């Protein structure tokens with residue numbers, strides 16, 4: 001109840017993360033900690049209507065993991081439309097290409113690609129791409145994986161936004177960014193439905209020169 005009221009207030013007063021800028025403007029270093037807290041609070045309370053559509057399955061695929069299952073959000077037509085509309089509004093205007101990470105990232109990327117009239121680039125699991133490709137191995141929250149990209153599908157200097165359903169440790173997103181950069185693309189923005197801030201992925205992206213934004217933040221792993 002209190003969280004919902006704070007959510008409405010912070011979103012109305014400080015849309016687009018302005019709460020953090022307002023706190024930061026008051027001066028370092030004490031306010032740095034406060035700004036992190038403010039961002040955490042704002043992320044945790046944004047888009048509560050969409051957060052309510054995401055199912056949580058504990059201990060999947062491993063004990064201790066809270067699996068944030070967006071399949072229930074995808075089942076809700078208006079919820080999915082709102083997800084795409086709200087993400088589309090965040091895409092930088094000079095973006096030229098939408099890159100989606102297999103598999104749930106494809107669904108979101110396809111919606112954004114349609115909404116914005118931009119092409120979509122597929123970052124695929126190993127062994128799926130028939131043409132000449134480059135690939136990168138990376139660590140996951142639960143295991144290891146690899147993604148691949150068709151060569152010649154990113155133009156040198158092309159501005160690409162990276163899309164996935166969720167950012168946890170950031171390993172998947174960073175691998176995607178690295179791969180697109182290897183191919184000559186410029187990645188400065190990444191968008192997600194869900195962020196798990198405790199796992200630090202969004203901070204890793206910021207350190208790599210990419211601004212991450214998620215519609216929803218969830219506590220825990």
Ligand code: AMP
Nearest residue numbers: 066067068141166167168169170171172
């Ligand atoms: P990471 O590389 O750790 O940021 O993990 C992100 C990728 O793994 C995304 O493609 C997610 O779909 C998936 N993932 C990781 N953790 C979770 C989780 N707790 N719930 C749902 N999906 C997750």
